[in-house]
Amino acid sequence: MSSLAANLGFALRAMPGESVCGDQIGVWPQGEHRLQLALADGLGHGQGAHQAACNVMRLLGDLQPLAISARFQYCDEHLLHSRGVALAMADIDLQAHCLTHAAVGNIRSLLLRQGQVRRLGAARGIVGAGYRDLYPEQHDFQPGDWLVMFSDGIGEDARIADALSAAEPSQVAGRTTGHVAGRASAKINRNASAQIAGQDTDEIDQKASAQVAGQIAGQIAGQVTTQATAQAIAQALLERWASAQDDASLLLYQHV
Template sequence: MDNNVHLLLNVADRSYFSIIKKEVHTLTLHAGFSAKRTGEIDIIVAELVSNLVKHGGGGQVMVKVNEANGKTYLELIGIDAGMGMADVSRMMVDGVSTKNTLGQGMGAMKRLSDVFQVYSVRDWGTVTVIRVFKEEPLYFDPVTTTQIRSVIIPKPGERACGDGFFQKSTTDCISLFLGDGLGHGPEAQKAVTQAGEVFMKCHEKEPTSIIRHINASVKKTRGLVGTVASLDLNERIWRICGIGNIQTRIFDGWELKGYMAYNGIIGLNVPNTLKSHEMPFENGQVLIMCSDGIKTRWDISRYPTIMRYDLTMLCATLIKDFARNTDDTSVVACKINL
């Protein structure tokens, strides 16, 4: 299950430094990180926030504690809309600076991180993805294996989030569920959390059956919209069924193929007739799901090299350019190689 919401922290100027450092420091301590690892994270946060102000004119930091293969890690995402960098590799070399500083910030962050990726385009800005593991240094999933990533943030100014993402796997099926509780705040969070718990316990593999099972179980909540996508590993077929305005598209390297969900609200009114949409699976495909916190006219062809990065970079980039900033926001990306 991956329903960890990112904490969204705005960075307008240097006055935010101590607030952000305190928030991240507290998060790592609660997660049980050692004093040494916490100290290293403090340095990373200081350098990341400093770069956002100096080079990006401010920006945003998203942070969460997550788990992969039984290993706990802290994930930091930095986003700015500054001038960007023409040569990211050069800027990571110690001593190279465009602001008359010592030029050691990027190199320090890279050395202290277990995963450090930077995507930057001139006159567009920069997105940085950093992971620090709780225990021994460990690289994240190799690009040859399954990647299932999500970036979920609450409506600006709120802590409770009505968006939620859940995943489960068996020997012959991988199932994903992205839900969005009606409205936002604690009641929306309650609806999507209950739906996610039902999804995780449901033994059905067919998305239509899963949707109906969730629908019957969340009738006492305010309701939600949601989409289930299941990959049959034996038949190599995606089966997708959704209710409401969750965007679901599959990118095959050349074009995006979309799925049209049914009208309705899970928990209130689901059509009597549901049918899963089937799409053939191919290695290298990327399935992308977004809540309505993302504008509908996004296009990943604007980012020609983005698929070389961890899929968290794609999620964060779509949020950077297409978030409405008036609701909870979530982007999920899944890439599977069999």
């Protein structure tokens, strides 16, 4: 999946004062045309939240062949003695232009198309403590569409849709802002076949991403430079809107 590094972006930040992040992200390419994504928010913050979120990502790494509903059920059963997590998953079929999404708890997921925003649903509950009314949704997912998932460490009033609607699909997917962004994206691509953020987020060159993000941070409320990679955009969005009262994470993917 050669365009993965340009089309995929994610960022995590621990609550100020904490040494580990209770939010975690997973990305698993499935051959050339399928992609599985997940974002988990461990209950609370600190080591307990971090452990629960990392555990669910390790579980999901072994459950890729299963349907989304079965993955949720398995994780719920195997997190009974942990803090539990809010969790969102997305399966993307790039050939069929289809997105399957499901979530439990307070994860926000948005499907953006040409300035239009669709908020995707979530079941009530906590993975590891029980949930109800989980209904996986299937959506048309066309070139140019964005999928955005973020934890409650980013407020619902964040102008993410406005920022992304300014980015042209072909330019976001096909360019980088200089060689610094290229190096950061290359590291993301090398790690994407595994659980990207479930181990040590320092493995990703966040310093390089931050340098690129700084070039667009001042523009983020109104527009995003179309020469930035999705990774740099994700980092800048997080820096702009992450709460000081919680862990924060954001995952975005653009279909091109």
